[in-house]
Amino acid sequence: MKVAFQGELGAYSEIAARALFGDVELSPVETFEEVFRAVYAGKCDRGVVPIENSLTGSVHRNYDLLLEHPLWIVGEVKLRIVHHLIALPGVKLKDVKRAYSHPQALEQCRAFLRERKIEPVPVYDTAGAVRILKEKRLKDSAAIASIQAARDYGMDVLVSDIAEHRENFTRFLAVGKEPAGDLKDPKTSVVFALKNIPGALFKALSVFALRDIDLVKIESRPIRGKPWQYMFYLDFEGGMEEERCRRAVDHLGEIATFLRVLGSYDKGREVEDWPYLR
Amino acid sequence: MKVAFQGELGAYSEIAARALFGDVELSPVETFEEVFRAVYAGKCDRGVVPIENSLTGSVHRNYDLLLEHPLWIVGEVKLRIVHHLIALPGVKLKDVKRAYSHPQALEQCRAFLRERKIEPVPVYDTAGAVRILKEKRLKDSAAIASIQAARDYGMDVLVSDIAEHRENFTRFLAVGKEPAGDLKDPKTSVVFALKNIPGALFKALSVFALRDIDLVKIESRPIRGKPWQYMFYLDFEGGMEEERCRRAVDHLGEIATFLRVLGSYDKGREVEDWPYLR
Numbered sequence: 001m002k003v004a005f006q007g008e009l010g011a012y013s014e015i016a017a018r019a020l021f022g023d024v025e026l027s028p029v030e031t032f033e034e035v036f037r038a039v040y041a042g043k044c045d046r047g048v049v050p051i052e053n054s055l056t057g058s059v060h061r062n063y064d065l066l067l068e069h070p071l072w073i074v075g076e077v078k079l080r081i082v083h084h085l086i087a088l089p090g091v092k093l094k095d096v097k098r099a100y101s102h103p104q105a106l107e108q109c110r111a112f113l114r115e116r117k118i119e120p121v122p123v124y125d126t127a128g129a130v131r132i133l134k135e136k137r138l139k140d141s142a143a144i145a146s147i148q149a150a151r152d153y154g155m156d157v158l159v160s161d162i163a164e165h166r167e168n169f170t171r172f173l174a175v176g177k178e179p180a181g182d183l184k185d186p187k188t189s190v191v192f193a194l195k196n197i198p199g200a201l202f203k204a205l206s207v208f209a210l211r212d213i214d215l216v217k218i219e220s221r222p223i224r225g226k227p228w229q230y231m232f233y234l235d236f237e238g239g240m241e242e243e244r245c246r247r248a249v250d251h252l253g254e255i256a257t258f259l260r261v262l263g264s265y266d267k268g269r270e271v272e273d274w275p276y277l278r
Numbered sequence: 279m280k281v282a283f284q285g286e287l288g289a290y291s292e293i294a295a296r297a298l299f300g301d302v303e304l305s306p307v308e309t310f311e312e313v314f315r316a317v318y319a320g321k322c323d324r325g326v327v328p329i330e331n332s333l334t335g336s337v338h339r340n341y342d343l344l345l346e347h348p349l350w351i352v353g354e355v356k357l358r359i360v361h362h363l364i365a366l367p368g369v370k371l372k373d374v375k376r377a378y379s380h381p382q383a384l385e386q387c388r389a390f391l392r393e394r395k396i397e398p399v400p401v402y403d404t405a406g407a408v409r410i411l412k413e414k415r416l417k418d419s420a421a422i423a424s425i426q427a428a429r430d431y432g433m434d435v436l437v438s439d440i441a442e443h444r445e446n447f448t449r450f451l452a453v454g455k456e457p458a459g460d461l462k463d464p465k466t467s468v469v470f471a472l473k474n475i476p477g478a479l480f481k482a483l484s485v486f487a488l489r490d491i492d493l494v495k496i497e498s499r500p501i502r503g504k505p506w507q508y509m510f511y512l513d514f515e516g517g518m519e520e521e522r523c524r525r526a527v528d529h530l531g532e533i534a535t536f537l538r539v540l541g542s543y544d545k546g547r548e549v550e551d552w553p554y555l556r
Contacts, residue, residue, distance in 0.1 A: 165502055199487040
């Protein structure tokens, strides 16, 4: 099995891929789009992407990419994110003027940076920030990333666990070319569009409420070229092998102008203590 | 009247502030948070912030800041965003290896950049990207920003209107210390939290559906410290001076564990042809 993820070695996505699939071959690629393309082209068996952080919210680009590719969601995992301030060996905290990281990581560590007057510098990913430090031999800067990234690049951890809130989880999804089977405790993700008429969303949600199906999440995304119209992404408890779920989705199809089932998959466990995180 | 906005002169927020309030005194600040604080502290009468783009979606940080500050939404405007590739005078398109801009602007011009193998470099705002080019005298780079930013910094427009989709609008909100009055065609924004029980969102939306009140937008944001629980931001047609809207909100209060009315305000016009944009 070969699994694609966005970023570099030490990226949180790599850790999520390992938590989901164990000791498999990993294929780091540059963008989320390449993760989806690698799976669609058959170069990788699975792709793993972040979909939501419990502090900063959804990773909207990946919602859009789910819609743009004919792949299935086949798995989920929730990873506790532990951000560390990482620097070249020998660099002291008082030397650090700038911190490089992904904008979401910078936002999650905003209080820490502001208190110490460290300027946040946004780059495309957390582990990539560590690589930049190393390549440019920056002695007045640090990176915010996983401890695994510090290890991969032979860097020091200056301060551990610097995010503002301890309850910092990122939910990752795995995608594949075939739907997942043999599910134990599934949830299902669908995406749909509605006519722009009063009560449309209320009617759409009624198909679940009338069958006592619990909604886990709703997310709206703009439809390109149609300002102020939205696609709705909905996660609900249960799998498409259950008749009441199938009937609810059929019923939704009567109301929606567009509907696609993105997949049924086992609910992800929360991973907190993991050698790659501590 | 003095109006705070985030960014530098030439920022789209400045153009939105002018479209909303005309020829007033403008106060540029560094962060969205400072916009809210300037109004709350009475240093400015109004603040103007982007809340949603028709291609890339909501500006989630500003949803969070609306909740964190006891201010009212008092106005709205929808601005057509026209991105230009801007460089130092004398620089040719073939010299441009990198493009500096806000991540959302880079995303909106992704196809243009990829085709020309120009590397996107994320910075905190569009007009700031133009300033960086000028200050560092970068001759192998360009910025993506408004034409007003090019004028403010005496720079050249290399290519006009480079975003992928023409239907590119950003919706801006104005905030103030007192609710807006004398409304002609209002909408209302509320934010609420629900018990984590089946059918909760369905019941919440029923208070509007049962009164034929049209929903304009729903947005969910994570609640900090409570992973996988959400605040819902809802915009609906009508103002709180109408009895059916007041009754609907009262009814929502019976269902919600938290509820706040963010304000009733006149629906924003779409601004396309405006000297600052062309």
